[in-house]
Amino acid sequence: MVITITKDNYTAEIEQASKPVIIDVSASWCGPCQRMKPIFEQLARDLGHLYTFAEINVDESHALAMKFGVTSVPSFIFVKDNEIKGKERGYMSADDLKAKIRTIFG
Numbered sequence: 777m778v779i780t781i782t783k784d785n786y787t788a789e790i791e792q793a794s795k796p797v798i799i800d801v802s803a804s805w806c807g808p809c810q811r812m813k814p815i816f817e818q819l820a821r822d823l824g825h826l827y828t829f830a831e832i833n834v835d836e837s838h839a840l841a842m843k844f845g846v847t848s849v850p851s852f853i854f855v856k857d858n859e860i861k862g863k864e865r866g867y868m869s870a871d872d873l874k875a876k877i878r879t880i881f882g
Contacts, residue, residue: 778820779830782837789830796856796881797828801846803835808867809850815870819877827877854880 779789781799790797800816802809820829834841834849844853844860854862854877862880864873 777824777829778817779828781830781832781840783840786840789828790855791858793828793855793858795826795828796854796861797830798877799844799853799855800829800831801834801841801844801851801853802831802849803833805835806849812850812867815868815873819870819873823874823877827881852876856881 778800779785781789790799798819800809800812802812804810816829816831823829832840832844834846841851844851844863846853848865850866852864852868852873853860854864862876864876868876
């Protein structure tokens with residue numbers, strides 16, 4: 777399951793997360809973002825027991841996207857213990873994103 781992050785649940789879902797978090801920062805008008813959506817959702821189903829998968833819509837939560845320094849979408853932010861461990865931008869295959877997750881979180 778992919779959790780939608782807003783200012784209202786940010787603290788509970790990101791700052792106080794018990795598992796590492798992968799955040800997909802995207803927009804509805806972004807073609808590559810829409811192509812990533814099913815890939816991200818599949819990885820959430822496959823790896824959700826190890827990681828929390830979350831999304832931030834830049835149009836609905838612009839301030840949160842800016843907090844992470846996002847300048848283009850799609851962007852992926854990797855957070856563990858409330859600390860940014862890595863960032864990636866652009867479309868990726870499922871295998872590439874899975875490899876990034878394992879490289880960053882070990």
